[in-house]
Amino acid sequence: MKRHQAPSDRYQESTSGRSPGDSLNEAASEHHDVSRRSVLRGAGAASAGIGLGVTTTPATAAQHASRPSAAAPPRQGETMIGVPFERRSTVRVAMIGLGNRGAAMLDLYLAVPGVAVVALCDPVKAKAERAAAKVAAAGQPAPAVYVHGEDDYAQLLQRGDVDFAHVATPWDSHFEIAKSALLNGVHVGVECPLALQLDQLWELVDLSERTRRHCVQLENCCYGRNEMRVLRMAHAGKFGDLLHGAGAYNHDLRAMMFDPAYYEGPWRRLWHTRLRGDLYPNHGFGPVANYMDLNRGDRAVSIVSVGTPSLGLAQYRAAHMPAGDPSWKETYIGSDRTISLVETAKGRVIRLEHDVSTPHPYSRINSLAGTKGLFEDYPERIYLESDHHDDAWGDFSTYAEWDHWLWKEHAHPPGTHGGMDYMLVFRLTQCMRLGLVPDFDVYDAATWTAPVPLSHLSIKQRGLPQEIPDFTRGEWKKPRPGMDSAKPAEA
Template sequence: MTSTKRRHFLKSAAALSASGIALSHADTFTNVSTNKLFKHNPVFGLAVPKMETVRIGFIGVGKRGLGHVQHCCHIEGVEIKAICDIHQDVIDSACQLVELQQRPRPDEYTGSEFAYKDMLNRSDIDIIIISTPWRWHTPMAVDTMTSGKHAFVEVPAATTVEECWLLVNTAERTQKNCMMMENVCYGRDELMVLNMVRQGVFGELLHGEAAYIHDLRSQMKNLDRHTGSWRTYWHTKTNGNLYPTHGLGPISQYMNINRGDQFDFLTSTSSPAIGRQSYAARTFPPEHERNKVNYIAGDMNTTVIKTKLGRTITLKHDTTTPRPYTRLNYIQGTNGVFSGYPNRIALEQKPKAIAAFFEKEYQLALNAWETQGKIGSKPQRHSSHQWDKNMLPWQQHFDHPLWIRMGKEAEKNGGHGGMDFLMLWRMIYCLRNGEALDQNVYDAAAWSVIAPISADSVADRSNSKDIPDFTRGLWKNATPLSIVS
């Protein structure tokens, strides 16, 4: 397919599943959440037999997928069997990375947007890592599970409510893992806060705030290839939170969403859509394609989620306005709060070890004040009315065991501060040891579905919209994510 034809295809069919899998099931979408299609076998705690070696196939090895290939080259117990992409040059780059590590060159699949299906016919591949444009995520994941392989898919896992149900139903039918690779859940800060939450440091949780605020207007210059060549068009067809999972994933884990609590409903509102149209007018000629489309996604979308236990989550999305990056990562409990960007903590009752540290700091400051003739304000003991921005003592006492074990290796290998490598390492570790993954298909569906439902709310004067229960009630008794080492 030529570049011109491909761009036309992306624009005209971005809302549809291109592989034909979702389309072939379109007549069953009205029933996908019921028990009429097949006997549902839940995949909570799904642990597959131990794999001595995890044999991997990759679909999509552009910038994101190439990073996954590189990281997997440095993980023990991995064989990279095959790589699929529509561009030969990125296949060559990925294969060269593999060969540089003295590993066999992977088999190649290209020449068609459906070449990945030939790769799925192989019996010597265990898992598929999918790093393609959003519209391909669900079709490729469904095809992967149907072929008897485990699907690991980039965010978001799905773009419609129907696709979310299709992922859940396919995972339950095939008993294959479908994990959305939400890398932020493996960041050092997020893991530390999860550990603190599990130890009750913040008290009973009440409220969280999450975001994806990242100025990505420059991606609009990607015309034929790379992320902006297809992601830009989502701003012309959907007005809602286009990309919810990076901020929402960690907050959901703190709150045990799908494992003791559940999203109930949301309301969403968007600001005017001005930024991208203005950027296009300044950057491209008047007759350019970027100036001929109508950008409808509000520059700032604000969504408020209510959970079954009554907690609230504020979720924001803005990839258009000029401002520093943030995911907020804010969690509030009855005993205090953690807030990210920059990291800071305020607690009413501090853990003993932390309280001793603060008391020592106070005594040192008091002695210095008295020694210097009591010049200036007298030091005060730290309280919940003050932010503590020194993360070192908190990390010393609350770093997640997984980060303590693999943090140095993760930072060495990189990928958003090491979270990418740690995520992939943990995935392989679970498969090789017959353990359940940290994220399952219910998480993939619940976190991804916020995008289409937020758009429904925006279109309906921000009226509340119910959020489907993809667990079919099993969240009430599901075991919370444990603190693994």
């Protein structure tokens, strides 16, 4: 099977018929101050260096990254582990952010049965109108459109008829929008990363527990065909006792980051002027965390990171950007390549890499090794002691029998990224329609995002290990289902 290459559009930028219940009243009053903040930042705000929430400089990022050494804050609600969605016949979805990523994901929601897109939000009116036309062309009622300023998402989330909000906006807005959704009683899914500092991750964990609404990372790579096959093989013991794995986001984004139209301004490039660590760990971390059952019998306990000098973006600018371009005012500090080692409670090791600033082929590495063999991706290859000999890699395509039931039922899914995006949308909305526990939860989202601030702090402190918080507050010790889900009896 030929491995797909991620296209250049990756990434840019709830209960049926209910209003928030009594349990949300106190939280809703807290929402008043949040809802008026401008968080769907455009090119002008990014150029001015605003719209960054609290994490505006490496110094403040490091300051907020210091929290994991302290004990977990007291739990305000009850755990969301094992909590199912409320069953519903139709999942009513709102799309917040309609850039390249949001527009592509909208197509998939329209392709899945039992989903109604009821509301759209983007400060660029033309984008919202194009998206609304897609909804109408799919035979659905015209959605409500929210285009009146950068904080109009707050009005959308107060509608009372949205079951799930999909957030596909610039990173600095993710926390505020997710927080607003939870405070309004709406389940929310957030594109990577979930948030940018540890206190924000803790707040979303606490809010999910208080409001009894799920907050999930929309990690599509967990639903890749290879990833799901390796997951099932790992859980069946084909690799023996698991020892180590690796994941990455190594993707040459220089041309896109300097294209003012592609990312609607410099917001993504500007993060390379603020943080030195791994800005995008989720694609690599999520699948390996699933293989190793992190938060389900094991957990990530510490991370140590190193980073190269920051040279790639400045050299690309010198070669391609005219002297008067605003980018010449920027000073890049983000390491061209970061390498992090995560240790788990069981002593396993996960290597994470991030590099979007130098020329190289796309790779998420995606490897897993144990006492009986290993798998490595890009290109895909396998070596199992029981099947292979003489130092010769085996053909991974011969292990199709281990495909997850999702891939057996949807062998040729529509959409981008080799079908993993469709699998994510299909499975998420299936869980909501049937009242199932989601495949991953807010604790996974927080864990997979924690390397963003922690890798920065480790690099800043010359490789000093950083403690990864236990967002589950001890619940990780209990084995439980995750991505390796059984096919529901009622499809």
